[in-house]
Amino acid sequence: MAQVTFDPYLKLEHLAGHADVTRAEKERLISKVMADRRFPDYLYGCYECGICVAVCPSARFYDFSPRRIAQAAARVDVDLMFQQMEEDIWECSQCFSCLRCPRGNNPGGIITIMREVAVEEGRRSAKTALEGYSRIIYKIMSTGTQVSPDMLQPDAFPDWGPEVKDVSENLSLWRRALPPETHHTTSTGWDVAESTILELYVIWLETGALEMIKEVDTGIHMILEEIMEERLEEEGIEI
Amino acid sequence: MANTTVAVIGGGPAGLAAGASAASLGSEVVIIEKLPFLGGRPIEENYASLTPYLRSAEEAMGEVIDHALSFENLTVMLDSKVIAVTGDPGDFVLEVQSGEEVVSLTAGSIIVATGFQHFDPGRETQMYGYYEFDDVIALQDLEAMLKEGRVQRPSNGEEPKRVCFVQCVGSRDRQIGNEYCSKVCCGVASKEAIEVRLAVPGVEVFIFYIDMRMYGYWESQIYWPAQEKHHVQYVKGIISEVLPKDGRLLVRGEDTTMGRPMEVLMDLVVLSVGMEPSMGTREIAGILGIEQNKYGFIEAVKGPLDTVATSREGIFAVGSALGPADLEDCSSTGGYAGARATAFIRSHAKAGI
Numbered sequence: 001m002a003q004v005t006f007d008p009y010l011k012l013e014h015l016a017g018h019a020d021v022t023r024a025e026k027e028r029l030i031s032k033v034m035a036d037r038r039f040p041d042y043l044y045g046c047y048e049c050g051i052c053v054a055v056c057p058s059a060r061f062y063d064f065s066p067r068r069i070a071q072a073a074a075r076v077d078v079d080l081m082f083q084q085m086e087e088d089i090w091e092c093s094q095c096f097s098c099l100r101c102p103r104g105n106n107p108g109g110i111i112t113i114m115r116e117v118a119v120e121e122g123r124r125s126a127k128t129a130l131e132g133y134s135r136i137i138y139k140i141m142s143t144g145t146q147v148s149p150d151m152l153q154p155d156a157f158p159d160w161g162p163e164v165k166d167v168s169e170n171l172s173l174w175r176r177a178l179p180p181e182t183h184h185t186t187s188t189g190w191d192v193a194e195s196t197i198l199e200l201y202v203i204w205l206e207t208g209a210l211e212m213i214k215e216v217d218t219g220i221h222m223i224l225e226e227i228m229e230e231r232l233e234e235e236g237i238e239i
Numbered sequence: 240m241a242n243t244t245v246a247v248i249g250g251g252p253a254g255l256a257a258g259a260s261a262a263s264l265g266s267e268v269v270i271i272e273k274l275p276f277l278g279g280r281p282i283e284e285n286y287a288s289l290t291p292y293l294r295s296a297e298e299a300m301g302e303v304i305d306h307a308l309s310f311e312n313l314t315v316m317l318d319s320k321v322i323a324v325t326g327d328p329g330d331f332v333l334e335v336q337s338g339e340e341v342v343s344l345t346a347g348s349i350i351v352a353t354g355f356q357h358f359d360p361g362r363e364t365q366m367y368g369y370y371e372f373d374d375v376i377a378l379q380d381l382e383a384m385l386k387e388g389r390v391q392r393p394s395n396g397e398e399p400k401r402v403c404f405v406q407c408v409g410s411r412d413r414q415i416g417n418e419y420c421s422k423v424c425c426g427v428a429s430k431e432a433i434e435v436r437l438a439v440p441g442v443e444v445f446i447f448y449i450d451m452r453m454y455g456y457w458e459s460q461i462y463w464p465a466q467e468k469h470h471v472q473y474v475k476g477i478i479s480e481v482l483p484k485d486g487r488l489l490v491r492g493e494d495t496t497m498g499r500p501m502e503v504l505m506d507l508v509v510l511s512v513g514m515e516p517s518m519g520t521r522e523i524a525g526i527l528g529i530e531q532n533k534y535g536f537i538e539a540v541k542g543p544l545d546t547v548a549t550s551r552e553g554i555f556a557v558g559s560a561l562g563p564a565d566l567e568d569c570s571s572t573g574g575y576a577g578a579r580a581t582a583f584i585r586s587h588a589k590a591g592i
Contacts, residue, residue, distance in 0.1 A: 045466030048475060048496040071497060075472060080497075103463075 016079040026082040042109035046070045052098035064091040066098045066107035086125040122215025145189035201228040245580045246346035251279020253558025253569035254352030255307045260577025262310035273320045277304045287385035290430045291460040328553030329587035348553045348580035353519035355559035358409025358512040366480035375508045390438045399506035403445040404428040405478045410513030421513030422563040425452045428511045429465040436469040445472045514563045536562040547576040
């Protein structure tokens with residue numbers, strides 16, 4: 001575990017934010033972030049020059065600053081890092097423009113780690129952030145394709161014009177009109193080979209990617225686990 | 240007969256470089272030093288090590304002293320102070336108080352190497368309490384401690400758990416009158432911060448700064464390692480006051496880049512004091528009748544492309560007598576002035592003045 005020192009700043013309790021979470025719990029979570037093996041390569045020292053904010057697309061639209069992410073981590077400011085984990089990091093688009101840091105820091109990478117910890121730990125923020133993505137998680141983990149044609153609800157995209165409705169009604173026909181045969185699908189983005197699916201399932205299970213969503217979306221996790229184990233069992237593959 | 244002697248006033252890093260340079264070119268050199276030993280501030284103030292290589296100050300200065308003393312045409316007067324100078328360029332007469340007696344010597348050219356002194360933190364307009372709290376010390380106090388191989392709180396002899404440096408004490412301040420940057424304190428503080436981190440396991444070290452000025456190679460030699468390898472915390476924001484609290488020291492400031500006020504408890508506060516002209520520099524300017532700038536340093540009248548010429552012909556100034564200077568500046572201006580003084584003497588000899 002990385003050493004997390006006591007926050008040097010004498011802040012009043014209410015200024016620390018998230019008073020419902022104990023200091024010990026915050027320290028545990030932040031230690032986990034800092035113990036990640038990628039962490040030392042993502043944070044050297046910060047000039048506080050702000051170039052990462054200057055190039056950050058999210059910073060233009062939200063009260064979000066990759067500089068503050070790097071600084072909080074450099075200062076080992078546990079309270080602030082926790083607050084960022086619950087709030088700021090979900091406003092990052094993970095485009096990694098911030099990699100142009102003159103010191104070689106990677107604020108976006110620090111955010112990746114913080115997000116992974118938040119997801120693993122089933123933090124409320126992660127649940128909220130991923131709420132709208134249940135179907136996508138399900139789709140990508142069960143089929144390997146992220147968006148399928150049948151997921152597009154005609155009423156949800158009025159700006160696409162009246163043709164969408166027509167296309168939805170005859171989806172299979174329209175798809176078969178596409179030249180590549182691999183696109184003649186409606187429930188997956190493209191045709192996925194059986195061997196690929198099996199390989200994917202092994203990867204999700206072996207790498208802990210499936211385990212990762214256990215805390216954040218119990219329902220989807222349960223369904224996926226069942227599908228995967230059953231399918232692998234049919235093929236006689238043991239994990 | 241033309242006078243072939245170069246008188247160097249001051250035996251610190253710049254004076255020694257000037258003396259060795261002039262001697263190596265064939266001039267007769269006399270170094271006049273007011274203290275009973277050579278080496279200047281690094282020796283007088285017990286510096287532990289020199290920036291940026293953390294080399295022992297005694298060892299490094301010892302080499303410089305030995306090199307100067309290796310010239311047969313270079314002599315040293317210790318415990319000696321110039322009290323009056325008469326004569327003209329090419330033929331100066333110096334009255335030197337040497338111990339009990341006053342001796343008179345002649346020189347064709349004079350090099351002023353009278354140096355700086357550390358800013359007295361008692362004059363600081365912020366409330367740092369240097370003379371009030373035992374655990375508020377200055378850079379050179381910490382140097383002396385490091386030289387003895389210890390880092391302790393003077394109040395109780397315990398090892399500090401949290402140490403901070405406050406930058407720009409006595410520098411860049413219109414209220415005090417020192418509007419200049421003292422040039423070396425960022426590097427020296429960072430160097431000492433590294434040494435504290437190495438000396439005390441688990442100690443937290445902070446540097447509160449206005450902006451870090453780590454020129455050229457100091458960036459990767461000191462600044463980056465301090466931050467990346469030794470985890471020294473650099474916080475942009477200057478401390479307004481130091482207060483006693485529960486046996487520790489509370490420092491108050493703003494973490495400006497985070498946009499929040501800050502109150503932090505420290506065990507040891509180190510004031511990064513700047514440079515001021517030494518008493519010797521102020522006195523010799525009057526004795527020689529050479530121009531000083533508004534801060535009392537010797538004015539290099541010809542500007543950046545002639546760093547050592549003063550307002551009087553045949554008199555050159557070097558090192559921190561000219562203003563804030565690092566060791567590179569001292570040896571560079573010293574070496575240059577040694578050559579210039581030698582050339583001046585020879586041009587006078589040829590002219591037959």
